[in-house]
Amino acid sequence: MARRAGAPEVNAGSMADIAFLLLIFFLVTTTIETDAGLDRMLPPIEPPEDIDVVIKQKNIFQVNINKNGQLLADEELIDLKQLRTKAMAFLDNGGDGTCTYCKGKRNAESSDNPSKAIISLKNDRETKYGTYITVQNELVGAYNDLRNREAQRLFGRDFTEMEAEYLNPETPQAIKDDLKDKVKKIQDLFPQKLSEAETSSAN
Amino acid sequence: MSKFSKKKSGELPPVSTASLPDIVFMLLFFFMTVTVMKDSSLKVENVLPNANEVKKLEKKDRVIYIYVGKPTQEYQKVFGTEPKIQLNDKFANPSEVGDYILAERAKKSQELQNVLTTALKVDKNANMGLISDIKLELRKVNALKVNYTTYEGDAFRNIQ
Numbered sequence: 001m002a003r004r005a006g007a008p009e010v011n012a013g014s015m016a017d018i019a020f021l022l023l024i025f026f027l028v029t030t031t032i033e034t035d036a037g038l039d040r041m042l043p044p045i046e047p048p049e050d051i052d053v054v055i056k057q058k059n060i061f062q063v064n065i066n067k068n069g070q071l072l073a074d075e076e077l078i079d080l081k082q083l084r085t086k087a088m089a090f091l092d093n094g095g096d097g098t099c100t101y102c103k104g105k106r107n108a109e110s111s112d113n114p115s116k117a118i119i120s121l122k123n124d125r126e127t128k129y130g131t132y133i134t135v136q137n138e139l140v141g142a143y144n145d146l147r148n149r150e151a152q153r154l155f156g157r158d159f160t161e162m163e164a165e166y167l168n169p170e171t172p173q174a175i176k177d178d179l180k181d182k183v184k185k186i187q188d189l190f191p192q193k194l195s196e197a198e199t200s201s202a203n
Numbered sequence: 204m205s206k207f208s209k210k211k212s213g214e215l216p217p218v219s220t221a222s223l224p225d226i227v228f229m230l231l232f233f234f235m236t237v238t239v240m241k242d243s244s245l246k247v248e249n250v251l252p253n254a255n256e257v258k259k260l261e262k263k264d265r266v267i268y269i270y271v272g273k274p275t276q277e278y279q280k281v282f283g284t285e286p287k288i289q290l291n292d293k294f295a296n297p298s299e300v301g302d303y304i305l306a307e308r309a310k311k312s313q314e315l316q317n318v319l320t321t322a323l324k325v326d327k328n329a330n331m332g333l334i335s336d337i338k339l340e341l342r343k344v345n346a347l348k349v350n351y352t353t354y355e356g357d358a359f360r361n362i363q
Contacts, residue, residue: 037352
């Protein structure tokens with residue numbers, strides 16, 4: 001009888017099947033997309049101190065959305081598509097002449113300085129979420145457009161791109177430190193002051 | 204009876220499949236590294252609105268998810284068709300949001316507890332009333348950083 005030369009070879013033919021099974025399991029149970037969205041900070045529930053802050057009416061840009069999705073901006077019924085230009089005109093106005101980089105009309109009836117300009121957003125309880133997001137998007141867009149303009153002037157690149165690189169965890173620390181100051185500087189030129197009032201109930 | 208006819212020498216040998224497992228394993232490892240596990244199945248309709256001024260939500264371990272939308276077909280008999288909140292795997296009232304956030308926050312490690320973001324994944328047909336209630340609850344537990352999760356696209360498609 002012939003002697004066996006070592007152990008017989010294990011049949012690896014089914015290895016592929018096993019691997020396929022695992023592969024399909026992972027394909028089914030996992031998701032690949034990263035989420036994106038609009039970042040917002042909510043106001044703290046209680047104001048830190050009860051001081052009466054006097055804000056001039058002309059420094060507030062009031063946006064109201066009713067339950068049908070109609071838009072009232074500074075007591076004027078406007079179309080959603082006009083909102084971005086309206087908001088930009090308000091922020092960039094520079095009414096009291098202290099803002100050296102503003103390119104607005106310097107209308108005395110509108111905001112004094114970007115650092116004082118506040119956009120106040122109010123919506124109805126029955127407003128559709130989609131409409132609300134569109135309005136939010138346009139307002140954030142207005143800020144981003146102005147910040148991009150200043151970033152282009154000062155650093156020769158877009159603010160949104162700089163911010164994305166700054167927030168990206170894969171960016172090396174040295175570049176991050178450099179970007180941090182630039183991002184901060186642009187943010188200070190046009191600080192995002194977006195206040196959201198409590199929602200009103202119907203009627 | 205003759206023996207089996209001898210093979211012709213010119214015939215092609217069969218293709219070797221010995222490297223097939225390696226290829227499949229390579230695919231498997233690729234998918235294991237680039238994907239994340241789904242943590243909860245959706246019980247609500249969740250068609251997110253579009254927006255184009257978006258920021259990417261990096262670092263999944265710092266995010267708490269809240270889903271809002273109309274219950275899907277199979278749950279409509281029990282829960283009706285009004286938009287509901289889904290926390291983890293169950294439906295909830297706005298008053299439960301605060302407790303949920305606190306519980307989720309407690310699960311995270313100490314150094315992450317102050318940098319958490321709440322991602323609101325809301326169906327575009329939901330009403331703002333419910334969202335305001337959630338926002339109020341979030342403010343009560345001091346979870347002020349929110350992200351309205353959206354698809355990337357033209358924002359004006361939301362209002363058609």
